[in-house]
Amino acid sequence: MNQVKALDLGGIVLSGGKSTRMGQDKGFVLFDDKPLVQYAIDLLEKFTPDIIISANHEEYKKLGYPVVEDKFTDCGPVAGLYSSLKASSHDWNLILSCDVPLVNEEVLTLLLDQRRGKGAVPVHEGKLEPLVALYHRDLYKVFEKSIKNGNFQLRGIIKQAEIHLVSFDDLMTQNPRLFDNFNTPGDLKR
Numbered sequence: 197m198n199q200v201k202a203l204d205l206g207g208i209v210l211s212g213g214k215s216t217r218m219g220q221d222k223g224f225v226l227f228d229d230k231p232l233v234q235y236a237i238d239l240l241e242k243f244t245p246d247i248i249i250s251a252n253h254e255e256y257k258k259l260g261y262p263v264v265e266d267k268f269t270d271c272g273p274v275a276g277l278y279s280s281l282k283a284s285s286h287d288w289n290l291i292l293s294c295d296v297p298l299v300n301e302e303v304l305t306l307l308l309d310q311r312r313g314k315g316a317v318p319v320h321e322g323k324l325e326p327l328v329a330l331y332h333r334d335l336y337k338v339f340e341k342s343i344k345n346g347n348f349q350l351r352g353i354i355k356q357a358e359i360h361l362v363s364f365d366d367l368m369t370q371n372p373r374l375f376d377n378f379n380t381p382g383d384l385k386r
């Protein structure tokens with residue numbers, strides 16, 4: 197386990213989307229013979245034994261971790277973040293969406309090292325990655341307010357919040373595919 201014992205840390209896997217582009221539940225799609233959701237679980241297990249799966253299908257219960265369903269529907273990932281952070285019993289929570297299997301231990305370690313205020317989110321060439329992040333549990337209130345105001349745009353919400361944007365430009369010159377999103381069947385074959 198990674199040496200961040202001082203932090204009260206949980207993990208949240210986001211896998212509650214509609215997977216329209218994939219055509220089937222993305223979390224259970226195989227990449228190199230392993231379901232995508234398992235990549236996120238395996239990585240988070242290196243940091244904490246306490247993991248929540250944010251999902252809206254019964255099937256996720258078989259993975260051995262508590263499943264938290266969205267309270268607000270049709271709002272996208274911000275709804276998953278709201279419900280799972282609220283359900284978390286930890287101050288700090290590593291977030292990992294199920295469709296970024298190339299994210300590695302180095303990424304999450306850097307976020308833990310670089311947290312300021314209420315969290316840390318990667319940014320590369322100006323693009324935020326709010327679903328590979330470290331968030332303080334308190335942020336569920338920010339997400340709740342945004343949802344109730346009809347604002348589901350996570351990147352905009354994050355820019356307004358007290359969260360450190362951590363540059364990954366250097367790391368990505370060595371590994372440009374680090375944050376590759378697997379959204380379609382074609383993405384699995386690249």
Ligand SMILES: Nc1nc2c(ncn2[C@@H]2O[C@H](COP(=O)(O)OP(=O)(O)OP(=O)(O)O)[C@@H](O)[C@H]2O)c(=O)[nH]1
Binds near residue numbers: 252327
């Ligand atoms: N809990 C929860 N997670 C979501 C929701 N929408 C998206 N996600 C997760 O957020 C991540 C990014 O999702 P997207 O690729 O933007 O959306 P998607 O619904 O999974 O896929 P598309 O229907 O193809 O857009 C994935 O891990 C999704 O499972 C949601 O409404 N609730």
